[in-house]
Amino acid sequence: MPETVFSRPEALQQVTTHYCPGCTHGVIHRLVGEVVDELGLRERTVGIAPVGCSVLAYNYFATDFHEASHGRAPAVATGVKRARPDLIVFAYQGDGDLASIGMAEIMHCANRGEKVTVVFVNNAIYGMTGGQMAPTTMPGQIATTCPLGRDVSLAGWPIRMAELISTLRTPAFVARASVHAPLYTVNAKAMLKRAFQYQVEGTCFSIVEILSTCPTNWGLPPAEATAWLEDNMLPYYPLGVFKTPGGEDRAPLPLGGRIGASHAK
Amino acid sequence: MPETVFSRPEALQQVTTHYCPGCTHGVIHRLVGEVVDELGLRERTVGIAPVGCSVLAYNYFATDFHEASHGRAPAVATGVKRARPDLIVFAYQGDGDLASIGMAEIMHCANRGEKVTVVFVNNAIYGMTGGQMAPTTMPGQIATTCPLGRDVSLAGWPIRMAELISTLRTPAFVARASVHAPLYTVNAKAMLKRAFQYQVEGTCFSIVEILSTCPTNWGLPPAEATAWLEDNMLPYYPLGVFKTPGGEDRAPLPLGGRIGASHAK
Amino acid sequence: MQNDVIMAGFGGQGVLLIGKMLAYAGMHQGKEVSWLPSYGPEMRGGTANCTVVISDRTVGSPVIQCPRAVVAMNLPSLEKFESSIKPGGLLLINSSLIAKEPGRTDVKVLKVPANDIANDLHNPKGANMVALGAYLGATHAVALEEMEALVRETFASKPKVVEANIAALRRGYELGEEGMK
Amino acid sequence: MQNDVIMAGFGGQGVLLIGKMLAYAGMHQGKEVSWLPSYGPEMRGGTANCTVVISDRTVGSPVIQCPRAVVAMNLPSLEKFESSIKPGGLLLINSSLIAKEPGRTDVKVLKVPANDIANDLHNPKGANMVALGAYLGATHAVALEEMEALVRETFASKPKVVEANIAALRRGYELGEEGMK
Amino acid sequence: MPQIVIDRDQCKGCELCVHACPQKILGMAKEINAKGYFFARVEEQKRCIGCRLCCITCPDLAIEMHVHGTMVHYFAY
Amino acid sequence: MPQIVIDRDQCKGCELCVHACPQKILGMAKEINAKGYFFARVEEQKRCIGCRLCCITCPDLAIEMHVHGTMVHYFAY
Amino acid sequence: MAKKLMKGSEAIGEAAVRANCKLFFGYPITPQNEIPEYMSHRLPQVGGTFVQAESEVAASNMIYGAAGTGERVFTSSSSPGISLMAEGISYLAGSELPVVLVNIMRAGPGLGGILPSQADYFQATKGGGHGDYRLLVLAPWSVQEAADLVQDAFDLADFYRNPVMILGDGLIGQMMEPVEFKENRVPCKPLKPKDWAATGCKGDRPTNIINSLFLDPQVLEYHNQKLKAKYDTMSRDEVRFTEYGTGDDYDLLIVAYGTVARVCSTAIEDLREDGIKAAMVRPISLFPFPYEAVRRAAKKAKAVLVVELSCGQMIEDVQLALEGSRPVHFYGRQGGMLASPEEVAQKAKEVLAGTSQEVRHA
Amino acid sequence: MAKKLMKGSEAIGEAAVRANCKLFFGYPITPQNEIPEYMSHRLPQVGGTFVQAESEVAASNMIYGAAGTGERVFTSSSSPGISLMAEGISYLAGSELPVVLVNIMRAGPGLGGILPSQADYFQATKGGGHGDYRLLVLAPWSVQEAADLVQDAFDLADFYRNPVMILGDGLIGQMMEPVEFKENRVPCKPLKPKDWAATGCKGDRPTNIINSLFLDPQVLEYHNQKLKAKYDTMSRDEVRFTEYGTGDDYDLLIVAYGTVARVCSTAIEDLREDGIKAAMVRPISLFPFPYEAVRRAAKKAKAVLVVELSCGQMIEDVQLALEGSRPVHFYGRQGGMLASPEEVAQKAKEVLAGTSQEVRHA
């Protein structure tokens, strides 16, 4: 009998997602599903879906779910966790959702030290609504509301949420990872696992920012999108662990993104 | 003829404020008024009043004013400045206003690099509404919504806004000062003057966080309130310049609060 | 039968407290009662007042624009509320702090030197009790015994305060009854 | 007189474009027109459609549940819209991509191998023009000349495209007229 | 012996697995699947080293891996 | 010669100026002003060094300073 | 329990605790700060949780999360804060979550003032948020009634899986009156287990999803119709009101709610002393509005007088009830000014004397 | 200018530019993303400024600041986003700021769906925010009308110092129709200099303050009454509607607004072909509502049919207009489902045949 060493985790439903071909939202879903499985949490996990391309996440995970209003997933997560501290609560958020409209909610959720986990998918764009500029859109990057490219003198520089959150004094686990290539994905999973573990232990708030592609709104075929991410986003959004609950009050300088693996492109 | 070397600036109205005796909101008003006078800006300045004890600021300044909704002064300031870039726009905000409900607006105003100046009065409490906990309330400090003192394990640690804002990539001037004693007040004025100057030159967003007392809701006589600020707030909220437009991307470590003057108490 | 009164004074004079005590005692006596503090922008200005209604039946409006009685513990309170009293009503003045003569002639004016009496009784903080007593003496809104019981209950942990306040209350009550004769 | 049509196909087949051109040409001819794309969750699924109304008087509903004509450029479109056509209406099928036989017998069915014709004309992207031409030939919703003028205008900067598209349009038009005989 | 199984109807034809495979043994079919995509397929199963990079890459869980006998993983996942 | 003028009716009696004065020449009156506060006043004008700390401290702009003749400021304000 | 003199705000908080609500998420705003303050010290005593939210927007989403677990939860605020919850409230209603919302109204619009008002009637009853939804809205006129209605509100919210709003004004919040909490209170509605709650899907049960998104318009239409049917059931079963003097003869019917109805009750007594006969219907449920009761009671009257602390909002529901069968007059105060019994009596006299102008929609 | 085929969203944006509005602050939301997208490339061409706000809350406050300087400004959003602006809108109205708000409604409540709906009628006309205030609400039924109304909206906003809302649905936003912009358009209202604007107080003029806070209740009451008087003036002077077939005889009066009124106009033609006589009043201004026109037009009819893409909201205004003088029936679709002419005609037949049930408030 052959042994199945890679297959769909139980925490994911047996359905096809609505994500565009090559969109790495799908990879991130799988990582979360695998981590939930590996930690044996499915039956006590409640997810919070954002408003964004992942708005239908509740159809893809085999866990209970809340659909939150745009940007407020951390507040919804707070409500769930405070009502039922025994549950494992994760919010899944996009960059428009978390860094733009939801800036106050994520900062305060992190600052209160809510014992929840946030999976933050940064694809430098508003995917769902058709490619408008996000707070994370790169300088010069074209989006439908900055047709000539993001002009930092008018719209400011992209916000680095992991760095920002890690400067808060309240203990937390804050990391940034990427899923644009498989070995980065392995690292992303490790980060997510630590994040969930901290929650299971009741230690602290945890968030993993994950760089992700949006081939559709970047106007690139999937493989070129991963290359674009590597070339443009990685230098600005360094990967690494920015804060650990036992660690420093102030954010350590980012570890410098590269993990020890060759990059398949 | 004696020369008047100290008197009410023109940019302040000849009226008595509603502030409680010894409340340093009054000092901060005067500093702003003096700076506006010294830079000759009164006739083209528009202030934005917050919702908080300074809600009536428009009655005290001799400049045009907007009354903003709670927390949204930076958005209102953005609207004014974008509509009329020739005007000098300052928002005056409390810590509940700016750091709690208005977290998203201040972060994004700063991140867009709006050419406005924010005067941020941190008195570690909700003054106006009768002493509830603010995001800046000190650990253990009693407030009407944390009657046993702020419990950082439930409410998190106080947020240091100057540090937070200074981590953004967009150029800005970010400083923290205090007005609990006269020589600190001198420094606070210098910071405010720099902040306004950057705006006059069209350089960048500027914010000065100013530590302030709330004798009423701290339940202390004014002089004891200044001592409490010195003993409790200064160590946690270090004074200094956190960011300058030409300076580093990442926040410098705080300069360490003391300015070279004896502290009168 | 309804008694209603506005009690007003400086922040520290304890008018909100005697208002609440009046309402409590009324409730203990089986009456319907309401107590309403002023709140609003002037709150921090240092003056305070409350409206108490004690009635045999459900209290209608807890806001009384023309009260049957006003207890004015200081000058601003007199100036603010004098004109509102129902004709034939009662104006109780703390004459220790109010030198001004009231203008109304269509109400019963009762002057009680509450602070002086309290000082005489070595209970300088008890001026409000004197005023409360006087109000009771003048109106019999609730029975003195009921109020004494309440004082005992309220300050149960401080027997000295109980005695001092009961003395103040009684002295006020006498003056109130006398004044109405 | 009103002509209304739903034009449907895969995302890349250019049905929204020919719908717009139809509306434009109608407008140029002095008619009242409306063009309405489908939008909604299925948008990203890869199919696209639009409704065009061309009328002598103010367009009533721009949403047509039972259109007088459907232009189906691919199979899913046929399956989705076939049943909605008004009895007596027109069903124009791109037979290059649709092998299935339509079930309706109460409508005029016109099969046009649009892709094949376009390929024959060395204008593989011009299948939509063929279909548009056929629709015009079959309905005379707007005059061919008007549409040709519009093609010239639309692709003014690319003379080759203009000629290729006009050829496709005309070939379609012929087939449309023929088919209705 | 690793065995890679690609579910042709789950595949959206993004080609990311093709790029990810260090052995370059995956390719795209010339036909389309039920969803209308040209799907990925294994072209040279026997050269597969079982590295799982294709599985890890696929955003649509279209790839499974089965192992006959034992196998060493180059990295933990 | 510095001269400190305290507007008794602007004063809210917070006493901050009294604490701020390095010469300790300010004090509180025993009477109350129109607003009902015990107000601050200069008790020994002649010892005043014109440092302006009282002015800078006062939250209510109740203190003005006038100078007869010239004066050196210890610090810029 | 014996009667206790309590502030309305505290009675509301205590009532929630007695209704077994152990969760409060809210943000300070005058004139209801006493509610969060009370909860912040009371909830820890009963093992509950108080969270000061960063804003009303956040608070409305925290209660969404908490209610989704099936636990009882409430928040309170005042007018501007309720406006900030508009989106959240629409989500709560759309997702059919049982929560209790308290609005201690202050004068608006905008920042307005902090004194009592009833100018949020439209917002509460017709939906301040987007889309077709309804809150069940209950308006107490005394501290005791506030305490009672809050307890009922939790039962109603659970029964209907719908947000219930307690709509009071600053007087209700600030006033002290005797309150009695009954021991062993019986729920006002039969309560079922919340098997829809998202609490982790043990075993094989399908996942529970708290949601208001339905991309298929046909499915969303069914959802809308299901909600509509629920609101219709409420309209049939949850109408609450009291009548005052409607047993006697009267020429004038007053319609008023909340504390201003108490002012009107005093006015009615005063009027009777002057030989003028008036009665009152006091809606307690504002949605569902007691249309039938108003219509019935108006039959005996020559005219109807609506009294509100607003420019006239409930008057539209009164007009909808009356369908032109009686002239409708209006007396309102705004901005935190309160109507006095004398003013109401005066207006009543004018109505009956024909010197007041009827309100119609031109 | 010659006619151009334009998408409704773009026509709205272009109309604003032509009304000399050089400022847009907004946040993306389907189905109106084309408006901010259009403004983001169009405004820089005319020296204007486009700012993508961090949220709708921020957007509503940015337009507050911009309008306070006296410049023309607008924002647009769709239902959930408009709910988030509820507090801001109340402030805008309370501070009497002229702004134009566009709501391209989608189906709700909550996240709902993205297809067309009219379920925000109550929110728009009765005030989604707190306090007594009114927006002037205009509902176009075609792209050309949208373009025209947007231009008028800026004039009306300035004239009344009041926010004006354009209430459209997803169809208006997505549809393309011919549009003509007139050169040298004359404002629809006489416009005065904005001497109230906060633009720096040169010389000795007293400071200008943009404000809705009035702590003294008497002052706030005056403010409320001043606002009320303004709304009354609007009710007198700004009623807009069109009639369809009311010159002829008819048995049924249809009342509908926005794109669904076009569906009804087709239905009316279809009905005439079947020998059934129907006419329509189409409100264009929803506040002020054309009560008088509806009342007048209903006189000729046996019954009135209200058609909305909601569970029934405008119907209340129709009922207020009719005061029970005619039976009122309702046909609605929800959730993004659209009413077809056939359905409306069918319902019309049922109404006249007596097989439809009248809507009354029980």
Ligand SMILES: Cc1ncc(C[n+]2csc(CCOP(=O)(O)OP(=O)(O)O)c2C)c(N)n1
């Ligand atoms: C209150 C509100 N505002 C706006 C929207 C529209 N909206 C839906 S998703 C979205 C942005 C999503 O972008 P992001 O969070 O980056 O997620 P992505 O789609 O890129 O994964 C917006 C603005 C909404 N649904 N609700």
Ligand SMILES: Cc1ncc(C[n+]2csc(CCOP(=O)(O)OP(=O)(O)O)c2C)c(N)n1
């Ligand atoms: C939307 C809204 N929420 C709440 C309030 C009530 N409120 C008024 S001031 C204030 C807090 C003020 O605290 P802070 O900003 O620290 O200013 P301070 O009074 O301490 O100077 C609050 C919560 C409000 N007016 N509007």
Ligand code: SF4
């Ligand atoms: S639009 Fe972008 S983020 Fe959304 S599913 Fe498509 S590729 Fe992914």
Ligand code: SF4
């Ligand atoms: S409450 Fe505090 S902050 Fe407000 S005026 Fe008084 S002392 Fe100052």
Ligand code: SF4
């Ligand atoms: S397991 Fe590795 S070698 Fe085998 S097909 Fe997948 S990527 Fe290629």
Ligand code: SF4
């Ligand atoms: S990565 Fe997955 S979806 Fe993409 S081509 Fe390969 S098998 Fe198909």
Ligand code: SF4
């Ligand atoms: S100027 Fe200096 S020395 Fe003179 S009174 Fe003021 S603080 Fe004292």
Ligand code: SF4
């Ligand atoms: S600092 Fe100013 S307000 Fe305070 S006591 Fe001195 S003079 Fe008076």
Ligand SMILES: [Mg+2]
């Ligand atoms: Mg994104």
Ligand SMILES: [Mg+2]
């Ligand atoms: Mg504060």
